[in-house]
Amino acid sequence: xxxxxxxxxxxxxxxxxxxxxxxxxxxxxxxxxxxxxxxxxxxxxxxxxxxxxxxxxxxxxxxxxxxxxxxxxxxxxxxxxxxxxxxxxxxxxxxxxxxxxxxxxxxxxxxxxxxxxxxxxxxxxxxxxxxxxxxxxxxxxxxxxxxxxxxxxxxxxxxxxxxxxxxxxxxxxxxxxxxxxxxxxxxxxxxxxxxxxxxxxxxxxxxxxxxxxxxxxxxxxxxxxxxxxxxxxxxxxxxxxxxxxxxxxxxxxxxxxxxxxxxxxxxxxxxxxxxxxxxxxxxxxxxxxxxxxxxxxxxxxxxxxxxxxxxxxxxxxxxxxxxxxxxxxxxxxxxxxxxxxxxxxxxxxxxxxxxxxxxxxxxxx
Amino acid sequence: xxxxxxxxxxxxxxxxxxxxxxxxxxxxxxxxxxxxxxxxxxxxxxxxxxxxxxxxxxxxxxxxxxxxxxxxxxxxxxxxxxxxxxxxxxxxxxxxxxxxxxxxxxxxxxxxxxxxxxxxxxxxxxxxxxxxxxxxxxxxxxxxxxxxx
Numbered sequence: 001x002x003x004x005x006x007x008x009x010x011x012x013x014x015x016x017x018x019x020x021x022x023x024x025x026x027x028x029x030x031x032x033x034x035x036x037x038x039x040x041x042x043x044x045x046x047x048x049x050x051x052x053x054x055x056x057x058x059x060x061x062x063x064x065x066x067x068x069x070x071x072x073x074x075x076x077x078x079x080x081x082x083x084x085x086x087x088x089x090x091x092x093x094x095x096x097x098x099x100x101x102x103x104x105x106x107x108x109x110x111x112x113x114x115x116x117x118x119x120x121x122x123x124x125x126x127x128x129x130x131x132x133x134x135x136x137x138x139x140x141x142x143x144x145x146x147x148x149x150x151x152x153x154x155x156x157x158x159x160x161x162x163x164x165x166x167x168x169x170x171x172x173x174x175x176x177x178x179x180x181x182x183x184x185x186x187x188x189x190x191x192x193x194x195x196x197x198x199x200x201x202x203x204x205x206x207x208x209x210x211x212x213x214x215x216x217x218x219x220x221x222x223x224x225x226x227x228x229x230x231x232x233x234x235x236x237x238x239x240x241x242x243x244x245x246x247x248x249x250x251x252x253x254x255x256x257x258x259x260x261x262x263x264x265x266x267x268x269x270x271x272x273x274x275x276x277x278x279x280x281x282x283x284x285x286x287x288x289x290x291x292x293x294x295x296x297x298x299x300x301x302x303x304x305x306x307x308x309x310x311x312x313x314x315x316x317x318x319x320x321x322x323x324x325x326x327x328x329x330x331x332x333x334x335x336x337x338x339x340x341x342x343x344x345x346x347x348x349x350x351x352x353x354x355x356x357x358x359x360x361x362x363x364x365x
Numbered sequence: 366x367x368x369x370x371x372x373x374x375x376x377x378x379x380x381x382x383x384x385x386x387x388x389x390x391x392x393x394x395x396x397x398x399x400x401x402x403x404x405x406x407x408x409x410x411x412x413x414x415x416x417x418x419x420x421x422x423x424x425x426x427x428x429x430x431x432x433x434x435x436x437x438x439x440x441x442x443x444x445x446x447x448x449x450x451x452x453x454x455x456x457x458x459x460x461x462x463x464x465x466x467x468x469x470x471x472x473x474x475x476x477x478x479x480x481x482x483x484x485x486x487x488x489x490x491x492x493x494x495x496x497x498x499x500x501x502x503x504x505x506x507x508x509x510x511x512x513x514x
């Protein structure tokens with residue numbers, strides 16, 4: 001009998017202590033109403049204090065990009081804080097450069113709103129909205145990449161190349177919502193629908209959900225648009241390089257150019273994959289080549305398995321070969337990259353070596 | 366063996382859904398102090414050194430990165446490194462790591478192992494090879510076959 005009584009007593013004491021902590025916290029840590037001044041008075045919010053800045057701003061419909069949804073594990077939700085909010089936390093420091101610390105850039109998910117605050121935000125964030133997205137189609141475009149089409153609850157205005165954050169709900173053993181960033185693969189002309197390309201990451205909370213649990217008719221929260229990756233309005237030739245799901249923003253940019261009749265720029269699109277089974281949308285881009293004479297699609301395989309008559313090798317090697325032989329040397333060029341960080345770094349280095357200094361990509365986090 | 370508060374917190378962080386979908390413990394119901402102690406004994410029995418193995422794992426991951434997401438051959442090994450964007454925190458809360466995953470295959474004996482940048486840190490710093498049945502479990506005998514032949 002004693003064996004049963006002891007755990008019950010311990011459980012009861014724990015419950016009482018927990019309740020006490022909640023009551024004390026609500027009394028001691030009642031920060032009341034505080035003001036957040038954004039961009040020197042451009043926007044002033046009256047909010048209830050006590051929550052992390054990231055969530056406080058989200059409750060006022062100001063969404064800071066966060067790839068982890070406020071768990072302090074992505075380092076994306078950086079905000080310039082002009083007020084004193086105390087020392088940097090150990091959870092913030094790994095994500096901060098010396099320059100950022102000098103400017104008092106903070107992780108908004110890690111700092112609590114306790115008193116009046118002054119902060120600076122890029123004004124485009126004021127246009128970021130939260131949407132409901134109903135899954136209208138789910139298709140495997142390769143063995144590990146899914147194309148997800150979402151019908152949005154209202155119109156979205158974005159630039160081709162930008163990304164949204166998907167809010168992944170709790171599922172199976174996952175107890176908390178999670179957010180992840182995915183580039184939009186469709187064009188801005190489709191205002192009530194977006195298409196995403198999501199590659200399965202081993203053990204990934206969000207990609208496992210999308211690949212193994214998500215089904216047509218499900219509704220997800222979508223926050224966006226975000227990002228600085230979009231076509232610059234110049235006359236320069238474009239060198240686009242992607243691998244895997246990095247296809248998404250490049251596809252959006254290229255088809256947006258076509259839809260808007262921006263056909264006077266040379267566009268070279270290098271897409272790298274391992275084998276034929278990793279290639280997708282090839283026919284789509286081949287058709288585009290037929291109707292747009294300045295668009296060139298160069299898929300390359302590093303390990304072709306069948307009768308592949310296209311380029312063979314790492315995408316960086318293929319890109320360099322074309323830069324040195326096929327792509328006109330006399331014209332000015334810009335680089336547009338999307339893929340793994342390693343591929344982006346390697347391509348950026350090579351593009352700069354070939355005199356292409358304006359290179360654009362989205363780092364997400 | 367007794368768990369310190371830090372170890373209890375780390376074990377909580379290793380549950381499915383906290384940091385990764387599947388967690389770090391697989392179907393292992395031992396506490397992490399016992400898992401670590403057992404693997405340390407196994408390492409010693411096999412004559413392996415945590416620093417030596419973790420350095421080799423780092424070296425192979427760095428070499429494999431040159432494949433830019435495609436597998437490459439290096440000496441008697443095939444290395445494939447894939448990197449997703451973003452970071453993953455250590456469950457012991459002492460660092461964040463890029464989401465790099467390497468698969469190294471010893472072409473002489475066909476043995477292969479998959480590990481992440483975080484796995485290397487867990488092995489080097491905490492001597493933690495993950496629970497039995499975990500997707501990223503580093504079984505000492507397989508580590509030896511892959512890296513030491």
